[in-house]
Amino acid sequence: MIVKPTLRHCKACRFVYFVFALCPIEVPSAAFGHDSPATVISQLTAIMADKGVSAELFFRRASEFRAIRYYHRAAYDLTQALAIDNNMVAARLELARLQLQEIGNQHRSKSDNPLSRDPLETIASLTTHEDQAVRTAAIALRGEIHLARQHWEEAANDFTQALSIESNLSWCLWRAEAQMQLGLVDEAIEGLESAHAITQSPVVRRQLCDIYLEAAMKTRLEDKTHGRFPSEDSYLEQASKIIKDELFNNRLKSSWRIRSGKLHMLYGESQKAREEFSEALEELSARLETPNPDPALVQDRITAQSLLAECTQQSR
């Protein structure tokens, strides 16, 4: 029998600030541990009325407001916390996070509400913070804000900067997304390939496969000779490897059949592509036989249907 040690990932506790930037906060005190957020809010409010306010109390109440989705009240309390203690990193990061959530929100809040202010301004001071962990968190959050605003170049740069200090799968995936928007196909692939080599993450593998397919498509469109570039072949080969593997291993195959169909389309094999889309639709219809389907599967069905129609048209 062989005995192997397991190495585990450890970090110093100073990353606590860093983590605040990334997690929804929930910091009720010991005394309020077992109560519902509404009860804790009334208890905290009573304490504030009785003993006076503090940045800590505002911050704690904000986290409870957030827990019951009273985002306006949470933002207001965080602003109050910062008014008392301008250096409260956790409150600043959390406020920016709530403001980021508002980007793209159809029903934008009124301009006098702290929620509708620019999150970039909220965290500006933190992106040059003396503590590297805080700085990294703030830079990654700035990347997320840029991503939400479709400022691809700024987003990609911020994630690259954050990734140079700390590895993080989400930042890696987001950076690849921004890089693809910028047409930086090889950079996107390189980043994801190295992440996949280390983690074997199925999430990275999916995005990587999609990017291979997208890259092959882009290369073809840009290629005036209508022949296949070597790079296109290599993209298709990589995608094919992943797809075959996944189709072999998975019980539910529809999303991989759709990718396989796309691959066949790129190879010009429209009959095979049609078969894949049809099989994907068959599996999807069984999984969508419910009044309340998974929205992602509904989207898959729309994709498969339109690609099937496209294929059928092409072959006529």
Place this chain on the structure above:
Amino acid sequence: MCTQSNLIGILKLVLVVIGCASRVTGNEPVEVTLTRGPYLQLGSPDSISIVWRTVGKSQPAVHFGLDYTNLDHTVPATSIVVRTAPKVDESAGPLSLHSAPDGTYQYEATITGLEPDTRYYYSISDGTKQLAGGDANHFFRTHPLRGSSRSTRVWVVGDSGTGDARQAAVHNAMRGYVEKQNKPLDLYLHVGDMAYPKGTDAEFQTNFFDVYQPTIRNTVCWASMGNHEGQTSKGLLGIGPYYDAYICPKRAEAGGLPSTTEAFYSFDFANVHFVCLDSHDLDRKPAGIMAHWLRADLEKANTDWIVAYWHHPPYTKGSHDSDKEEALIEMRELIMPIIEAGGVDLVLTGHSHIYERSMLIDGAYQTPTIADGVVLDDGDGDPNGDGPYRKSKGLHAHQGTVQVVTGNGGAKVSRMGTSPVMKRVIVEYGSVLLDIDGDTLVGSMINRAGDRSDLFSIVKQGTVVPKVIASPKTLPPYTVAANRPKISPSEMTPFPKNTITVVKPNSEWDYLVNATPSPSWTSVSFIPSDESGWKTGTTGIGYGDSDDITDLKDMKNSYTAVYARKDFELAPGTKEKLSELGLAIAYDDGFIAYLNGNEVLRVGVKTGPDGKIKDVKSHEADGYEYFALPNAIQYLNNDENILSVEGHNDSLDSSDFSLDPYLIAVPKD
């Protein structure tokens, strides 16, 4: 009694023990003490990890074998990962623990190359000195091969981490039940909140490891992150006492797909696939990594059953409300569609301090939760009642899921309403046992007295076409306030101003009638069991006068005494801030009140309870009367407390009886 010779004997023994466990490093002898474990982690068909801690550096060794009298395999110390308390060893670098008492060393031995479904015995040692094991109590059983169909028993507990008598009672009740059936646990799932209040290393020690040691030395605890652990441990980086304590699979070491994090993961056991999510501090959005991973994991899973578990319940009206709180709403609206499209059969959660178990439901994602259009079987799922829930053989999307909220493992249970999808709502301490055997899954809630309070089953055979039930039979709405008689404070006994209510009026109490209670019935450790006649009811309790909520129709001419007890929690530090504790009570005719087993007030009862209650003075209930309890504050505990009141009628044929107490306190200044 301690005689001189006894004392010398004890001293000798102490010296021998210290001598054996000490080693000389350089010139200084270092005492090595086992401080945590050994406990098991990360089992698979061919591997397992054994984890323990010492204070003082030891030469770690693990011996194991098929027979505990012959542990013929040895794990060399060089193959055991050693992690140290912060600052113990500057050179330890990344192998430092997030937090641990000074001088702590944590050892993580992973054994591979084992036979599947096989029991091995083990011991842990410091050099040649055995620290634990090498006996019939220290063993592990490897997982059966993936896909094999062997009966599987799983213990599920949530919100247990109080470290008090309730937690211990729930654990002991499960152990007693399992022992009686002679059917040991294969797995232990913890659905979060295992170390109140903040999930610190010390709280993990007292509220998890110390309590569960007899179980976790034989059974792997597969943990999920609760919000209380979340105060000191962070999912995105995998740091904190929670991540120090557990080794969870991030590279699909025990089946499933690599999650790359210990915060969420999956594994297989025989024909069951288990999926653990982090509902606390990770992105729950469909575009987030966890949701993407879940989708991929469920697409690959190919067992007979899928069981998913996490902390925040998608459906609850216990101590939390799933229609109002972000984490709960998002797990329902965003994660449940993936779960049900992936063919999951059972969802286990905690957070809400209650036991709630649903009907067979599907597609209940909207807010607020309603029963219309989402119930596939409105029966009780009880094989002895309406019959088990039925699904097709194998894994299928949208054939129905059963939801179990088991946040009743130790922290104060309470209820605020009824979630429309629930079939059972039980405000009782307890935990859940799952038995999965071939095509049948059976779930039992074992309360802290060791009784089975709920039983449900899912059977997967042939082809079942799911059909939504048009008007499902749902539980009646929860009405605390209905028919509540209005009782006002009596003018005879003035109440102090600025009080806080410690035990609310008209709350749920345990009570016993027509029987003599156990002598320890007023103590914290006493467990009121159904078997011994204890019931629960809302105060006031009594008959006649129509001023009672819990009506004792059989009391007149039958018995004269009612014993009632109520548990309540106090946050640490509260006791010191109180200047007075007082009982408000409407009563007829007399009563004796106790706080944590100590008599604190007696009104209208001259003698007893020792011997016989005598000389009960007649008294008509006329509103709540206030009685200060001058010496009672000293008896208060942090966390769990018990207020007990025994009420006595002056005669068997009295026209009425009432016992309606609540507890208030006056804060200092």
